[in-house]
Amino acid sequence: MSEKKDKKDRVLSIRDLDISFDTSNGVVKAIRGVRLDLFKGETIAIVGESGSGKSVTVKAIMGILASNGHIDNGSITFFDEGKAIDLVKMKPKDIRYNYCGKKIAMVFQDPMTSLDPTMTIGRQIMEPILEHLKVSHQEAKNRAMELLELVGIENPQKRFKQYPHQLSGGMRQRVVIAIALSCDPQILICDEPTTALDVTIQAKILELIKDIQYKKNISVIYITHDLGVVAKVADYVAVMYAGKIIEKGNIDEIFYDPRHPYTWGLLSSMPDVDTDSHRLFAIPGSCPNLLERVEGDAFAPRNPYALKIDFKVEPPIFDVGGQHRVASWLCHPNAPKVEMPEQLRKRIDKMLKEVRG
Amino acid sequence: MERTPLLEVTDLKQYFKITRTYTTKAVDGISFKIYPGETYGLVGESGSGKSTTGRSIIRLYDPTSGSIKFDGKEIGKKLSKEDKAYLRMNMQMIFQDPMACLNPRMKVKEIIAEGLRIHKICKSEQEIDEKVNAILEKVGLSKEHATRFPHQFSGGQRQRIGIARALVMNPKLVIADEAISALDVSIQAQVVNLMKDIQQELGTTYLFIAHDLAMVKYISDRIGVLHLGHIVETGTTDEIFQDPIHPYTKSLLSAIPHPNPKVEKTRKALTYDKNKEGVDYTKGKIHHLSDTHYVLATDEEFAKWHG
Ligand SMILES: Nc1ncnc2c1ncn2[C@@H]1O[C@H](COP(=O)(O)OP(=O)(O)OP(=O)(O)O)[C@@H](O)[C@H]1O
Numbered sequence: 159m160s161e162k163k164d165k166k167d168r169v170l171s172i173r174d175l176d177i178s179f180d181t182s183n184g185v186v187k188a189i190r191g192v193r194l195d196l197f198k199g200e201t202i203a204i205v206g207e208s209g210s211g212k213s214v215t216v217k218a219i220m221g222i223l224a225s226n227g228h229i230d231n232g233s234i235t236f237f238d239e240g241k242a243i244d245l246v247k248m249k250p251k252d253i254r255y256n257y258c259g260k261k262i263a264m265v266f267q268d269p270m271t272s273l274d275p276t277m278t279i280g281r282q283i284m285e286p287i288l289e290h291l292k293v294s295h296q297e298a299k300n301r302a303m304e305l306l307e308l309v310g311i312e313n314p315q316k317r318f319k320q321y322p323h324q325l326s327g328g329m330r331q332r333v334v335i336a337i338a339l340s341c342d343p344q345i346l347i348c349d350e351p352t353t354a355l356d357v358t359i360q361a362k363i364l365e366l367i368k369d370i371q372y373k374k375n376i377s378v379i380y381i382t383h384d385l386g387v388v389a390k391v392a393d394y395v396a397v398m399y400a401g402k403i404i405e406k407g408n409i410d411e412i413f414y415d416p417r418h419p420y421t422w423g424l425l426s427s428m429p430d431v432d433t434d435s436h437r438l439f440a441i442p443g444s445c446p447n448l449l450e451r452v453e454g455d456a457f458a459p460r461n462p463y464a465l466k467i468d469f470k471v472e473p474p475i476f477d478v479g480g481q482h483r484v485a486s487w488l489c490h491p492n493a494p495k496v497e498m499p500e501q502l503r504k505r506i507d508k509m510l511k512e513v514r515g
Numbered sequence: 516m517e518r519t520p521l522l523e524v525t526d527l528k529q530y531f532k533i534t535r536t537y538t539t540k541a542v543d544g545i546s547f548k549i550y551p552g553e554t555y556g557l558v559g560e561s562g563s564g565k566s567t568t569g570r571s572i573i574r575l576y577d578p579t580s581g582s583i584k585f586d587g588k589e590i591g592k593k594l595s596k597e598d599k600a601y602l603r604m605n606m607q608m609i610f611q612d613p614m615a616c617l618n619p620r621m622k623v624k625e626i627i628a629e630g631l632r633i634h635k636i637c638k639s640e641q642e643i644d645e646k647v648n649a650i651l652e653k654v655g656l657s658k659e660h661a662t663r664f665p666h667q668f669s670g671g672q673r674q675r676i677g678i679a680r681a682l683v684m685n686p687k688l689v690i691a692d693e694a695i696s697a698l699d700v701s702i703q704a705q706v707v708n709l710m711k712d713i714q715q716e717l718g719t720t721y722l723f724i725a726h727d728l729a730m731v732k733y734i735s736d737r738i739g740v741l742h743l744g745h746i747v748e749t750g751t752t753d754e755i756f757q758d759p760i761h762p763y764t765k766s767l768l769s770a771i772p773h774p775n776p777k778v779e780k781t782r783k784a785l786t787y788d789k790n791k792e793g794v795d796y797t798k799g800k801i802h803h804l805s806d807t808h809y810v811l812a813t814d815e816e817f818a819k820w821h822g
């Protein structure tokens with residue numbers, strides 16, 4: 159990805175998105191002011207703790223929010239061959255009919271929920287092809303076989319006639335990826351697509367997605383908690399916490415020069431095969447309860463570096479140079495200077511040394 | 516003195532008949548032992564038979580052949596009513612697909628309390644409430660969550676419900692099938708630390724199934740590497756990571772992604788193709804490198820790999 163990005167190469171643009179859910183305990187404010195652009199041919203990774211709102215964000219794009227959810231504010235603009243379409247203003251049904259599975263495809267976190275247990279996997283791959291591409295039955299079948307082979311399923315003839323429960327978890331996930339790719343989408347959204355996969359097949363699938371991306375110049379939104387995967391695939395990274403993007407930047411900015419204490423925590427809690435410590439670093443505490451109004455910076459109670467102001471006023475997003483943006487008062491010019499944790503500093507120094515060889 | 520294993524699996528086979536002429540040999544004669552209070556990591560690629568192994572041990576399937584000894588009892592054959600009840604109370608499984616195993620119409624409290632109720636472990640409703648709330652807190656959720664339904668949670672939160680449901684029974688053996696794969700790194704760290712704490716406190720034994728070797732390294736005392744239904748190598752965590760012998764083990768280790776973008780973008784993992792190398796697992800036998808470390812190989816293969 160070149161450093162300079164041209165606005166006209168955007169394929170998706172999310173602005174000031176707020177989403178909430180009605181529950182028996184009150185209203186959950188799941189997404190608060192999300193702002194994000196996706197460019198043609200680019201891969202964005204969204205990372206963040208469980209419950210931070212990654213899936214809700216992409217489900218809103220697909221028009222598949224749960225029935226108790228609603229978009230309270232903001233826009234999601236999809237640039238469809240030059241036409242700007244605000245998906246928020248469309249009926250979810252129309253999004254699903256016109257875009258889902260066709261121009262925007264998604265691979266879900268939980269493969270079992272996106273496969274129909276009563277249908278053979280062959281039929282499930284053929285169905286969208288028949289529906290969207292208007293080809294003959296035989297062509298659809300050939301294409302489905304090709305796709306199964308493409309995602310690394312051996313013996314596609316045999317697997318074609320099997321039902322989801324007869325496949326291992328990883329195979330099911332590959333079937334879901336095959337379905338997503340079946341109609342040549344412009345945007346591919348992958349919600350934890352490889353968490354059910356072992357490392358070798360994960361590596362293959364990542365290569366595969368990259369390869370297809372390169373050939374067709376599609377854009378990919380990748381949700382994952384595996385920072386190793388992020389390192390491999392992403393051009394740009396958005397870190398979410400409690401429904402907000404708290405840091406975003408290109409891959410090098412985030413991995414070699416992280417600024418938000420939450421990002422420091424995330425990077426520190428990664429297991430490192432090269433060290434021998436027997437306890438993992440874990441960010442203390444848990445996500446705030448989004449039923450309550452968040453006062454100040456949502457991360458403040460768990461943040462050892464929190465300033466007084468963090469408990470009172472929500473930080474704006476600071477431009478720290480390049481494509482790097484950080485929502486933390488620590489980036490205010492008048493804030494006291496704090497360094498990232500010693501251990502993370504060392505890890506990053508080691509990574510940089512590896513690069514220089 | 517030889518310790519007595521809590522779980523001893525001997526020559527376990529689990530086949531699935533797909534059509535009259537086609538049978539999947541998901542697990543094809545594996546043997547291993549797990550000692551009380553230890554964590555045995557089972558790793559291997561997708562479809563290698565990890566989940567099937569776990570499911571056979573907890574007897575969701577009837578094993579095709581072989582023996583499974585748990586706490587001194589043979590549980591691999593037809594189970595008596597008492598043995599079944601004993602098994603249900605003392606062995607728990609945390610599943611790979613959190614949504615597939617949580618009844619969507621049940622509230623979280625009822626999901627977690629189900630086992631307690633079936634086995635009449637608690638004396639009063641109040642005791643159930645206390646136990647449920649305590650375990651929710653232990654896994655990083657709160658008691659307000661008890662009245663919600665599974666679909667109202669994020670993927671990671673759901674997985675923690677599955678963990679709470681297993682741990683609330685205070686079982687001797689927990690089979691964790693990709694229990695943390697769906698969690699993000701920071702929660703993974705919390706849950707792994709939590710599982711370790713519980714192990715220390717209660718002496719729980721884990722069969723930890725995962726494909727994330729970095730995590731397996733953190734949690735396991737010993738590791739078994741499964742490929743196409745065979746355990747091709749097993750050893751202590753150090754032996755597997757420091758001195759891997761089998762080319763399949765080596766390929767797995769090399770595929771672990773490193774969180775260094777500049778390196779990772781270009782790095783290629785080692786590949787291993789059993790057919791190209793002419794390896795036939797059914798011909799191999801066990802070659803010991805130490806008391807704990809051994810590989811499945813023919814004599815020639817062993818000489819070549821170990822050379
Ligand atoms: N239908 C719903 N009703 C109520 N709350 C919901 C609903 N769906 C999601 N939420 C809440 O919205 C928040 C964000 O959830 P989301 O699924 O986006 O998390 P996530 O970042 O994808 O997490 P994970 O990594 O665990 O998948 C969570 O607090 C979740 O409990």
Ligand SMILES: Nc1ncnc2c1ncn2[C@@H]1O[C@H](COP(=O)(O)OP(=O)(O)OP(=O)(O)O)[C@@H](O)[C@H]1O
Pocket residue numbers: 323324325326327328329354355356531532539540541559560561562563564565566567568611726
């Ligand atoms: N109920 C079943 N009926 C038929 N075949 C099955 C059944 N369960 C599993 N299999 C087959 O057994 C093999 C092993 O599957 P298993 O689910 O144990 O793999 P796994 O190692 O857990 O993989 P993953 O990492 O993808 O979850 C696969 O070929 C799968 O298709």
Ligand SMILES: [Mg+2]
Pocket residue numbers: 212213214267349669670671
């Ligand atoms: Mg999610």
Ligand SMILES: [Mg+2]
Pocket residue numbers: 326327328565566567611692
């Ligand atoms: Mg499995």
